[in-house]
Amino acid sequence: MKLDFFKFQAQTSPHPLALEISHADGSYIYDTNQKAYLDFVAGVSATPLGHNHPKVITAIKNQVDKYLHVMVYGEYIQKPAVELTKLLAKNLPYPLETTYLTNSGTEAIEGALKLAKRATGRSEIIAANHAYHGCTMGSMSVMGFEERKQAYRPLLPDVRFITFNSETDLEFITNKTACVILETIQGGAGFIEPKNNYLTKVRAKCDAVGALLILDEIQPGVGRTGKLFGFEHYNCIPDILVTGKGLGGGMPIGAFTSSTKLMNLLQDKPKLGHITTFGGHPVIAASALATLTEIIESDLMPQTLEKEKLFRQLLVHPLITEIRGKGLMLALIMPSQDITNKLILSCHEQGLILFWLLFEVKAVRITPPLTISNEEIIKGCSIIINILNSIHKKN
Numbered sequence: 197m198k199l200d201f202f203k204f205q206a207q208t209s210p211h212p213l214a215l216e217i218s219h220a221d222g223s224y225i226y227d228t229n230q231k232a233y234l235d236f237v238a239g240v241s242a243t244p245l246g247h248n249h250p251k252v253i254t255a256i257k258n259q260v261d262k263y264l265h266v267m268v269y270g271e272y273i274q275k276p277a278v279e280l281t282k283l284l285a286k287n288l289p290y291p292l293e294t295t296y297l298t299n300s301g302t303e304a305i306e307g308a309l310k311l312a313k314r315a316t317g318r319s320e321i322i323a324a325n326h327a328y329h330g331c332t333m334g335s336m337s338v339m340g341f342e343e344r345k346q347a348y349r350p351l352l353p354d355v356r357f358i359t360f361n362s363e364t365d366l367e368f369i370t371n372k373t374a375c376v377i378l379e380t381i382q383g384g385a386g387f388i389e390p391k392n393n394y395l396t397k398v399r400a401k402c403d404a405v406g407a408l409l410i411l412d413e414i415q416p417g418v419g420r421t422g423k424l425f426g427f428e429h430y431n432c433i434p435d436i437l438v439t440g441k442g443l444g445g446g447m448p449i450g451a452f453t454s455s456t457k458l459m460n461l462l463q464d465k466p467k468l469g470h471i472t473t474f475g476g477h478p479v480i481a482a483s484a485l486a487t488l489t490e491i492i493e494s495d496l497m498p499q500t501l502e503k504e505k506l507f508r509q510l511l512v513h514p515l516i517t518e519i520r521g522k523g524l525m526l527a528l529i530m531p532s533q534d535i536t537n538k539l540i541l542s543c544h545e546q547g548l549i550l551f552w553l554l555f556e557v558k559a560v561r562i563t564p565p566l567t568i569s570n571e572e573i574i575k576g577c578s579i580i581i582n583i584l585n586s587i588h589k590k591n
Contacts, residue, residue: 197216197228198214198216201214201216202214213544215227215233215544216228218230219248220235220247220248221246221247221248222246222247222248222565222567223235223246223247223564223565223567223568223569223572224247225247225549231547232547233544233547233548233549234547234548234549234572234575234576234579235247235549235564235565236548236549236550236561236562236563236564236568236576237549237550237551237561237562237563237564238442238563238564238565239441239446240441240551240561240563241415241420241441241442241525241563242441242442242444242446243442243445243446243565244418244419244420244442244445244487244491244496244565244566244567245445245487245490245491245565245566245567246565246566246567246568247446247565249445249487249490249567251486251489251490252445252446252483252486252487252490254486255482255483255485255486256447256479256482256483256486258482259276259478259479259481259482260479262478263478264477264478264479265473265474265477265478266478268471268472268473269297269471269472269473269474269475269476270471270476274476274478274481275478276478276479276481276482276484276485277297277476277478277481279481279485280295280297280481280484280485280488281294281295281297283485283488283489283492284451284453284488285453287424287492288424288425288437288453289433291454291455291456291457292433292434292437292453292454292455293453293455293456294453294454294455294456294459294460295451295452295453296451296452296453296459296462296470296475297449297450297451297475297476297481298440298449298450298451298452298472298475299448299449299450299472299474299475299477300330300440300448300449300450301329301330301412301414301438301439301440301441301450302329302330302331302332302335302440302450303330303332303450303472303475304414304438304439304440304450304451304452305329305330305332305334305335305338305377305412305438305450305452306330306332306334306335307452307462307470308375308377308410308436308438308452309321309334309338309375309377309410310334310462310469310470311436311452311454311458311459311461311462311470312374312375312408312410312435312436313374313375314461314462314469315374315408315458315461316374316375316406316407316408317374318372318373318374318407319353319354319374320354320355320356320370320372320373320374321337321338321352321354321355321356321373321374321375321376321377322355322356322357322358322368322369322373322375322376322377322407323338323339323340323355323356323357323358323376323377323378324340324357324358324359324360324377324378324379324382325340325357325358325359325360326340326341326360326382326384326385326555326556327339327340327341327360327377327378327379327382327384327385327412328340328341328379328383328384328385328554328555329377329379329412329414329438333348333351333352334352336348336351337351337352337355338352338355338377340357340385341384341554341555344554356368360378360382360385360388360390360394361388361390361391361392361394363392363394363397366397366398366401369398369401369402369405369407370405371405371406371407373402373405373407374407374408375402375407375408375409375410375435375436376398376401376402376407376408376409376410377410377411377412378395378398378409378410378411378412379411379412379413379414379415379416380395380411380412380413380416380425380426380427380430381415381416381421381426381521381522381525383414383415383416383553383554384553384554384555384556385553385555385556386520386527386529386553386555386556386558386559387520387521387525387526387527387553387559388520389520389521389522390430393430393431394430395411395427395430395431395432396430396431396432398432399432399433399434402435408435408436408458409432409434409435409436410434410435410436410437410438411427411432411434411436411437411438412438413425413426413427413437413438413439414438414439414440414441414450415441415525415563416522416523416525417439417440417441417442417443418439418441418442418443418487418488418491419442419491419496419497419500419523419566420442420500420523420524420525420563420566421500421522421523421524421525422497422498422500422501422504422522422523423497424491424492424497425437425439426522429522435454435455435458436452436453436454436458437452437453437454438450438451438452438453439451439452439453442487443484443487443488444480444483444484444487445483445484445486445487446483447479447480447483447484448480449480449481449484450475491566496566496567497566499566500523500524500566501523503523503524503568503570503573504522504523504524504526506570506573506574507519507524507526507562507573507577510573510574510577510578510581511528511577511580511581513581513584513585513588514588515530515531515535515584515587515588516528516529516530516584517529517530517531517558520559524562524563524564524566524568525563526561526562526563527553527556527559527560527561527562528559528560528562528580529556529558529559529560530558530559530560531558532558533557533558535558535587536552536557536558536559536560538583538587539560539580539583539584539587540552540560542583542586542587543579543580543583546579546583547579548576548579548580550562550580564576
């Protein structure tokens with residue numbers, strides 16, 4: 197199987213981990229040798245209820261027995277998609293009331309950028325240095341990392357970059373700006389939170405010049421920070437909210453949400469302003485509805501903040517220079533890239549899944565399922581500390 201994997205399936209890096217999967221359950225992934233791996237990554241934040249959650253699996257199976265794809269997005273009334281968008285509206289602040297469902301987060305970013313241009317009649321987009329919003333051409337255009345973009349230019353014109361948390365850079369937001377797009381918490385850059393009411397100040401500047409604010413919640417959304425969406429921590433409501441990853445409960449999804457007035461602009465002049473074949477797929481929507489319902493109705497979100505405290509209490513070591521992030525969106529900052537690599541790979545050998553971040557080479561991702569138990573946290577953190585002790589002695 198491994199030879200076929202490398203020969204027939206396109207790769208994204210020269211050295212994938214190539215773990216051959218047998219099955220997964222709860223907080224564990226099992227390889228074909230039946231070795232168990234405690235999952236501290238959750239599919240890069242995409243499985244908030246862990247693996248094989250019974251409510252999610254039941255919802256998927258029930259929908260499979262009824263119908264799969266029947267018509268392109270927006271033409272037929274399909275209950276799972278309607279109920280999902282209704283539940284989102286019920287739990288979001290006004291005016292975030294109408295949702296467009298897509299196949300992935302990056303597609304939702306594309307739709308959000310299009311909507312901002314359509315609504316304002318402007319072309320300039322302001323994004324952040326070290327931002328990551330996806331890898332399609334529009335999303336890549338607002339990626340703040342030239343090394344990843346240079347091979348694919350030319351990209352979208354009229355994109356300007358500012359530094360996240362820099363108040364002086366807000367002067368670059370003007371009446372020529374269609375939108376400002378930011379991650380609520382910068383992901384690939386190292387799980388960097390907004391400081392000193394930064395998002396509130398961006399919101400005020402956008403209002404002053406008539407620009408729209410897009411917040412990318414693809415990573416921090418759906419309960420991961422202890423709130424349903426990360427922006428709820430920072431006194432800032434976006435004009436357009438983008439989500440994905442964890443919303444699908446392990447199935448592929450994206451979504452962008454705005455006011456009904458703005459979203460109606462995609463209906464006409466031109467018609468079919470944003471279209472997709474499989475967005476809102478009934479099986480995926482059923483999975484997302486079950487996932488979102490469980491996160492809202494359970495005590496997982498307040499537990500997330502308690503589990504963050506436990507991680508911070510346990511992960512104290514001379515080689516951990518900082519722990520960034522909020523809730524169960526945490527990044528350990530190592531003294532060097534070499535130590536980061538050693539920790540991740542050594543943990544993998546010992547049955548603990550950690551992972552890298554896109555741009556911050558000294559960061560170690562910890563984004564476990566929200567359902568992870570305290571006992572599992574203690575077990576995983578013990579593995580981390582033991583490996584760091586071994587690295588520290590050798591250094």
